[in-house]
Amino acid sequence: MPLHVPPAPAPALRSVLxxxxxxxxxxxxxxxxxxxxQGPARPDLPLPVHELDHTGAQAAPADGSPTTLTGWRFLIRCGERAVAAAETMLTPDGWAFSHFCEGPYIPSAELALRQAEALPTPYQPRLLSVPELYMLTLWLHGDCTADAEGGAVAPADVLVPLSPAPPGIAAHRxxxxxxxxxALSHRLTPAPLLGSPA
Known part of the structure; x- marks a missing residue:
């Protein structure tokens, strides 16, 4: 089933170009x-990047875990090969280019997107960041018509951890x-403060 990739805001795309x-x-x-x-570079597969609310994984409300939109990330292709990614951020003046990056995210994101396209259910792809765990996941949102810049992680949505995943979490599963x-909630819960020794 094809993924329903949301269109990026025009100013975000213009800033990357x-x-x-x-x-x-x-x-x-x-x-x-x-x-x-070698050759011209072009942006491809724009995905909104959401950050999991600090209490999102701990509270796990029935209507979903809250997120905050932090940017849009584009794969940068030269020919058929993705060579980097470009990220944009929202500023008081609108969407602006933030930075280029490369590393394990590039092939991991491509693999996760290929795996998602083979699933029988249609999804809207997004990225979900859990900064406290240095974790990035492909977030497959079940509502393909939803505004890609808003919303919460619904309990039935699918999350695919990208590589490298935190210890004990299998990437691409x-x-x-x-x-x-x-499963992440105990990792995000602050450890209790211990009292002073007597």
């Missing part, structure tokens, strides 16, 4: 594969959102 067209921005990027890529968030 402007950065790709700027030799200064590309040279300044700490992405060797982008600087040495799809999880029902309620199950994975419940």
């Amino acid at each position: 402007a950065a790709l067209g700027s030799p200064t921005a590309v040279r300044a990027a700490r992405t060797p594969s982008l600087r040495t890529a 799809p999880h029902r959102a309620a199950d994975l968030l419940a």
Whole structure:
């Protein structure tokens, strides 16, 4: 079943295109594969990046775990190969280019998206970040018509941890959102403060 990839905001896409067209921005990027890529680079597969609310995994409300939109991430392709990613952020003046990046996220995201396309249920793909665990997941939202920039992680949504995943979490294994968030809740709960020794 094909994924329903949401369109990125036009200003976000324009900011990435402007950065790709700027030799200064590309040279300044700490992405060797982008600087040495042969042929034109183009943005592809824009995905909204949401951050899990600090209490989202702990509370696990019946209507979903709250998130905050932090940006849009685009894969950057040269020919058929993804060589980097570009991220945008929301500023008081609107969407703006933030930075280029590369690393294990690129092939991991491509693999997770290919796996998701083979699922029998249609989904809207998003990215869900859990900064406290240095964790990024492909979030497969069950409502394909939802506003990609809003909403909560529904209990029946699917989360696919990207590589590298935190210890004890298998990368590329799809999880029902309620199950994975419940498993993460103890990792996100602050340890109780111990009293002073007497």
